[in-house]
Amino acid sequence: MRSTRQLNEHTDLAAIAPLLYVAWADGALQASEIERIRDAARARLDVPDEVLEGWLDPASPPSSTELLQLYRFVRERSRALDATERGGLVDLGLALAQLDGSPSDREAKALALSEIEAALGIVGREVARHFFEDRPPVRHDFEEAAPPFDVGAMTRALDGEHREDWERVRALVRDPRLALDHAPTMAAHRARVLEQLLVLAGEGIGALAFPIEHGGAGRMDRFVKHFEALAMHDLSLVVKLGVQFGLFGGAILNLGSARQHAQLLGRVGDASLLGGFAMTELGHGSNVRDLETVARFDGDRFVLHTPSASARKEWIGNAALHGQAMVVFAQLETQGERHGVHAFYVPIRDEDGAPLAGVRVQDCGPKMGLDGVDNGRLWFDHVEVPREHLLDRYASVDEDGTYHSPIASPSRRFFTMLGTLVGGRISVGAAAVTASKVALATAVRYGALRRQFGPEGEPEQALLDYPAHQRRLLPHVAAAYAHHFAAADLQRRWRDHEGEDNREIEALAAGVKALATWHGIDATQAARECCGGMGFLARNRICELRKDVDVFATFEGDNTVLLQLVAKSLLTGFAKQLSDNLLGTLLSEVGARARRALLETNPIHKRREDDEHLLDAGFHGDALRFRAHNLLVSAARRLKRRTDAGLDSFEAFTAIQAHAVALARAHVEAHVHTCFLDAIEALDGGPERDALEGLRALWAVWRIHEDVGWFLENGYFEPQKARALRKLLDRQCADVREGAVALVDAFGIPDEMLGPIAFEGYAAGG
């Protein structure tokens, strides 16, 4: 009954030919679909029933040959049409029917064809292009528009006052002596990292923070900046650098006396004396105050001892292989009295690298990342340490065993000794930002090169032109800028207040470290996933950075614990402002006032959803500060209610932990926003400033939108504002996409440090 000759015999069959082809080519027709097609055709088209049935028989669908003939029929006929007649399947059908010059009842035909199209669930116009367009060859070239700003000028804005340090590191990582290898064995990796550490020491980087008289430059800020910038290289090398010069050297610098500086710092700085920082114990990671290792003064010298299994020193960098000495933290005991945790200089290996008597060493073994760092464990079995090896800037013991300290308060002494960790936290947070830059630069460039899918008849589309891809990647680029400026700000504050007891900077260091390192994980993870399998290959560097940066979230202070420190510091500051007796009253007063202010002044603000408002830095700053303040007041109230009810402060604080973490995050995000704004305001007007402002707005809208539930819950937004913000987020991503490649190029990461896919696109790894 069915034959493709019928197409030439029945005009109205020709009219539905495109629809028939698409229907059958898409798979088997369902009974309900057939019914609706049949109804529509019978009612309004002129095709004999038996012909129609032949083409709609579910028991005998067209063969591949028939489908091919159907296809060719439509294709050949449609070539005769003008481009203007090439609409959707309905228009195409009508045009085919009219080629034979029978324009009868066009309205009815159009209706029938539309009904059939709807019955088949076909949406859109481009299906018809199948028939009259040749699919052009797929292209894979890189077609970025000219950068919307001066990339070099942006790099200078990022480098800021440390331009010289950044440029030096950029040159250094291209030095053949610092060449990278990918996925070496653990042993080869450690050997290479040691060699490269010696190169850095030879370049004077190790001693930068040390006094000039001991071969240094007296510039802690420049040491930290080198650490930050070198994170574009192998993070194992960066961590080894931090262990040797920042922790080992830093402990001697901060806790040792001038005499000890003279004895040790020269050899530490040129790396002829390798060492580590033996603080953490197996049972005592975050809780340093409860370390168990004991240094008991026996009338002549200290006796260092590991009293239990949980007291072994754990995770000590440079301990497994290369360290000749350690700064060991232990409970100082003399004359039967304990004086808390103190630091001791303790040689652990002889010149042949064998452990000294009483010292036991074990390799921590393979890790998720950072295998180039020889982390180890240490046990001390009554090891004798000369009295002079107590780092004695803040505490000393006389020959007769009398304990002295210029800091009377044991608590203050403890925190002073922990001061070394602040520099570590500042450095680690900044290094995480650099690592995320390398991964993001690779992924953004790859996204602009790599094409996949696309509109029918068009070249495939670059990944970065897909909104979902933009949404996954570009907010992280904005965050890398935001955290870059926050890290630089923090380093400046720390430098300008060096040596002062500044709890505010310590809290900020803890908070920025937590957010920047978690973002380092998120950003490298997004970059990994956005590069698909290519991101999983070691040679493209992203997954290497991802694995290494992972531990940044838990070392130098576990992020969750650090955020609780931030919250405690905020709550203590808040409580100090208020007298205890008044506290309750004031808190309810403040709460009521805040609610009143919100209700009275905010109704317009709550509903404004124009772009001018939603992109405004003032709105963003207000929102972020409102959240931080509101969380602080409510945390204080909850805490007060619990202590009033008889909980001790540990229990009370534990009960509101989730609140405390939210408070700390909110506080740090508000701070990061301020730093971003400050960085923008330091620039003259111009395209770089405009680009930064666009990034800042993207970051702020992203952060506010991520917590939109909180803002709605607390009545700061009306729902329509939340909706507007969500849409704006997508648009702002599209906006930033224009300059995305330039924005990551402005990080100034040398090509050698990026994954090859940043340049080859799809052809990477060939």
Next chain:
Amino acid sequence: MRSTRQLNEHTDLAAIAPLLYVAWADGALQASEIERIRDAARARLDVPDEVLEGWLDPASPPSSTELLQLYRFVRERSRALDATERGGLVDLGLALAQLDGSPSDREAKALALSEIEAALGIVGREVARHFFEDRPPVRHDFEEAAPPFDVGAMTRALDGEHREDWERVRALVRDPRLALDHAPTMAAHRARVLEQLLVLAGEGIGALAFPIEHGGAGRMDRFVKHFEALAMHDLSLVVKLGVQFGLFGGAILNLGSARQHAQLLGRVGDASLLGGFAMTELGHGSNVRDLETVARFDGDRFVLHTPSASARKEWIGNAALHGQAMVVFAQLETQGERHGVHAFYVPIRDEDGAPLAGVRVQDCGPKMGLDGVDNGRLWFDHVEVPREHLLDRYASVDEDGTYHSPIASPSRRFFTMLGTLVGGRISVGAAAVTASKVALATAVRYGALRRQFGPEGEPEQALLDYPAHQRRLLPHVAAAYAHHFAAADLQRRWRDHEGEDNREIEALAAGVKALATWHGIDATQAARECCGGMGFLARNRICELRKDVDVFATFEGDNTVLLQLVAKSLLTGFAKQLSDNLLGTLLSEVGARARRALLETNPIHKRREDDEHLLDAGFHGDALRFRAHNLLVSAARRLKRRTDAGLDSFEAFTAIQAHAVALARAHVEAHVHTCFLDAIEALDGGPERDALEGLRALWAVWRIHEDVGWFLENGYFEPQKARALRKLLDRQCADVREGAVALVDAFGIPDEMLGPIAFEGYAAGG
């Protein structure tokens, strides 16, 4: 002027001694603090000015000796007090003052002491315990309560009808031949995985899905279950198993004819013939339809050729080292006509393992994880393939070059050939759940063992007793259960509809794969971070699983692309229900109706915040379905608006990508919830059912709360309900914590597969 003897001379100085000690011991006093202390003391206490000044001199804070004497004074005096008198610092001070029998003006004194306490920002009662309690030794023992349900019964509920398969795998992974090594070199790892693959083949696991006549059991469902369960072992072995038997064998099984089955399946099943699945090309990962490799029939045989750099086969498992043959996907061309992507059986290595003529092989090299799998690249240079090597169940070519296929529709043929991937997606999603179980079981047990910090005077507290720790870890345990049941449900559906063309199951497979693998990443990451440095050590297994599972998010279909498939499938189904002409009207009608329904029936619902309601499965199901439906209708409207405006459907769909991803997630989450409910309802009442119900509620509240902004934005909640939900989430975590160890023990992961920290706690790795 200052002397500790004054403490015995002035009763009121004794009263403030505890406060003075705490103040100075906490660090330097600030000028403002000194002023407020001085004012309070002068107004209401009887201490001579010069004495007070001596103790408040910022230029001369107490020495360490003086502080120690102050401490001892308070401590010794306070020993004389009853336990009832040992309150905070104020009570303590009052009690000390009364020891000398001078109870004068107690009110004024109490006020003064309170003011001083407030000035110092001291909160809480436990500071005072410093003076009269000895801190007991730190304990590290495991003190879990008896499990609140029968762990074995729970395991049986999880194992379900595949109890036997699970038990067999549990026994098998303890087999010495399957012993694990940690962080071996890549070469050693690949060699070990190959050996263990042969063990599994020897056990008959490889052939489970193959027909009985070819040495199999005809049980695809049991093969998938073994794959799922074996993911508690090394994921490299699991992936190798999937490549050899699931993809290579599966392609021959699904796409080959009976003749080809007879020739090949026996040798594939016993692994005497090793092979792979060469589909993906460098330039064509997700977009399989546009593969470039050509198989041109030249009148005698096919000539297989790689026409360009982007056409090389990429990421092919078993290609780099062990594969003797491949199923290669290529564009079939005969008689000058292309017929789309087809599969060919292609030997690639000779008996010595050398590549055959025309075949070029390259190792993909080191990866982020899965280094035990020898992924490789393949190029074909006019390789001759016999006509009979076209897997010819769905297509064949005559000797004269005529193309035949029982499936006329090229589109349907294409999707039929891709059917092999559905099994892969189902398996990979389930394997990710198992991997997350291993990591979570290790982390939860460690959290219950490991203690850090604690209330003053108490033993340190287990990590898992901290709300923040519970909040990070326990929702993932609930999700592992949820995804376990969803995976089991999916496998049942697939089994019961085997061989049918079921787009709904394919969409579900894509959606569950995306959510389960992303959750696998999140859960192993949370476990890693919750174990701190211990989680970073290779031997504790968590980071190994974390690295391996990472690629699950992008292989077997990139998750973001898969979610778009899900959304497309939902939108197509929705559009088919409605006639095109009516579509616009209906959509606005549906939207209006939904809004009306919400406003009319919901005002109480929106505000209910009692536990009974918030924990109710009906509420959770409604909320999840409401979101899925609402996102579907709004996506359809947005799509329609764009196609009406002249965008083609690719452009229109691209424009709403973020919406599509949200829709797909919402749909799959509503589905997962239904699966969880079904699993619970299949159980008799009892403690296991109660425990599962608690987990289900935790999971549902967590998921709804994660998207609380959406529910608020769409008026489904009032703000106070959102707040109640947030609080409930914390409480539900605390609730689930009670049985947490039992819940992860019920996964039935053999001890050998867990990290040692699951048992040793703090003492791990010694």
